[in-house]
Amino acid sequence: MAHTIEPAASGRAKCRGCGKPIAKDEMRFGERLPNPFADGEMTLWFHLRCAALKRPESLNETLQESATDIGDRQSLLKSIEFGLEHRRVEQINGVEKATAGRARCRSCREVISKGQWRIPLVFFEEGMFNASGFVHVACAARFFETTSILPYLEQFTEELLPEDLEEVKLTLDESN
Ligand SMILES: [Zn+2]
Ligand SMILES: [Zn+2]
Known part of the structure; x- marks a missing residue:
């Protein structure tokens, strides 16, 4: 499955980027990766802001394809661009x-x-x-x-x- 941007179904998932909870209904980024420990895939959840800073490449792919209404799309894209220019x-x-x-x-x-x-x-x-x-x-x-x-x-x-x-x-x- 492709990565996803969607509202958080509950307030329980923690962001992999900052370790803090993602509030219910807040838009979040789900990065899907092969599960290294089992068959199938796992989803890593991030605040959009944290994903823009720590996973710019993956979030960029998804943002470009997603028509979802995201309020701060422009500022996210700016952070992503900066991250892609300065890889470290x-x-x-x-x-x-x-x-x-x-x-x-x-x-x-x-x-x-x-x-x-x-x-x-x-x-x-x-x-x-x-x-x-x-x-x-x-x-x-x-x-x-x-x-x-x-x-x-x-x-x-x-x-x-x-x-x-x-x-x-x-x-x-x-x-x-
Ligand atoms: Zn975060
Ligand atoms: Zn030094």
């Missing part, structure tokens, strides 16, 4: 302060020290998002070839205080 941004899974100085940055290869801002990355494979390391926020420009990544940082971070957001913005501005 779909791996962004929020932003956080490093809790320990062990992981190395996937861009500069230096250790990310405790307290430095880092971006957790995920890699989509067989219907799962798997953790795949970190990059310094300060290395964003080189790694992602853009610093226009705030929507990704905000969408996939549980809680970003205004002062944290300011720090992240400053670090992004100085990123090279």
Whole structure:
């Protein structure tokens, strides 16, 4: 079966992109994939916004074919276009302060020290998002070839205080 865009039948399904529930009747994206553990297919549900950021290629296919009335189609298409032009941004899974100085940055290869801002990355494979390391926020420009990544940082971070957001913005501005 093809992917689908349809209203959520209940409020129970959680979005694979952000982990939060999808409200009943909200339009959602269902990505259908072969089930790696059994015969048949499985459907992964996403908020449209989360799908535009994390699964731009699949959502694009479906949006182009779907006549369904989607209020923010234009803004979704814009995010998709951006994601297709900058292929690594779909791996962004929020932003956080490093809790320990062990992981190395996937861009500069230096250790990310405790307290430095880092971006957790995920890699989509067989219907799962798997953790795949970190990059310094300060290395964003080189790694992602853009610093226009705030929507990704905000969408996939549980809680970003205004002062944290300011720090992240400053670090992004100085990123090279
Ligand atoms: Zn979501
Ligand atoms: Zn780095």
